[in-house]
Amino acid sequence: MLAAATALFALVASASAQALPSSAASPEQLALVDAQYNASGFPDSGAILTVSYASFVVQNGNAYTAEQVATAPTIYVTPSTTTRDEFNSSSVYTVMLADASSLGDPDTEGNYRRVLQRSTHYLVNGQTGTSTGSNYTFEPSGGT
Template identity: 35%
Template sequence: MFSSTTLLVLLASYPALIFGQGHASSDQISTSATQYDNLFLSAPYPDGFGIPLKAQAVLNVTYPSGPITNGKSYSAEDVKTLPTITLIPGDTAAFKAPNAFTLILADANALGNPDKEGNYRHFLENGATFGDAGADGGMAMNVGSGTVVTSYAGPGPLLNTGEHRYAWMLFVQPSKFAAPSNLSAAGTGPGHWYVNAYVASSGLGDLVAASFFTVENGHATFPHNATVVHSTPTAGTANSSAQSGSASAAGSSNNAGKSAAKSDADGPVWKDCAATVKSLVMGLGVAVSGYILIQ
């Protein structure tokens, strides 16, 4: 017979029982996709990248200042140097080498203040692979496994241009992938492009993991309720060509307000709470069951 102290030890160990399974839960994965949509990153240009997140893993991005929390605001100083990249997949086999991936960091700009020249490329690596999963299920990206076309350029939005949205995006890179000639060699500098057009023209596969954050320099010089051209992000649709940004904005101010309210109601905070409660219940159940069995 074990004392009540044993039960307390078992209860305290429930996080390890949950995450020791070696893969991300479906709730963790779906939460990242919801957060991505709530930032309008799946919406067509000029609001987002026009690429849905078909999440299959949780992407962990860790800067020297600490790990990124999806949707959180950071200073340019916080994210000025290249971070380490790991992921916790739902299915380890899908991410194990020799499966290859393309990793991108791009700026979707500030909602209501689109860049007429498109998105901005801060990092691009083709042919990246991941190592074997560790004890916690995490898989680290193999350093030097791919071709770094554009070396890391830390976010540095122009003064008073609003809260820029930056996304680390991991794409499946199938055998048919062919990088465009102007973005195939190492040493290509950062610059404007359209992520959607690059993905379509090069033959990249699905966007399977992402991590995203915001950086603002100064204060926005446009209203905080600025027009959102495409006020409802569409997670299931990706535009396969670069957009001109000529869509009508008539009446979208009200739509933007409604969308913001919906984002607050259905946003990542509530999703995170739900996932946490579920994990607590699961862990408690496992711990209690273990205690009963050893009596």
């Protein structure tokens, strides 16, 4: 069985990079994310989200086996230079990885409520971030 790993994050961010970012998210990266999610109704992106497992970084649109995504992922957020002050150790986040079909596609059951019932792979409340260097990327940790 294949599980498409789609990251939904309260930050409304996404990743298409092959490796972890080493600097602030660029305007070009944010524009790409905005273009990908334009039809979803989400606000403009303010950060790049990178989901990483032990041997690979998740790529949007790729399918992964249940075995590949069996462990909890490491999640990195790389804010832009204009949003980096919004990401700090006192902020608390909810992280959900789910199969939600294509964002922007109509949901016949209404407002993606089926995601929580049938498609949630990972849901953690109360995560906080820890800075991973001067590049404004941090790795959320903790939570329940």
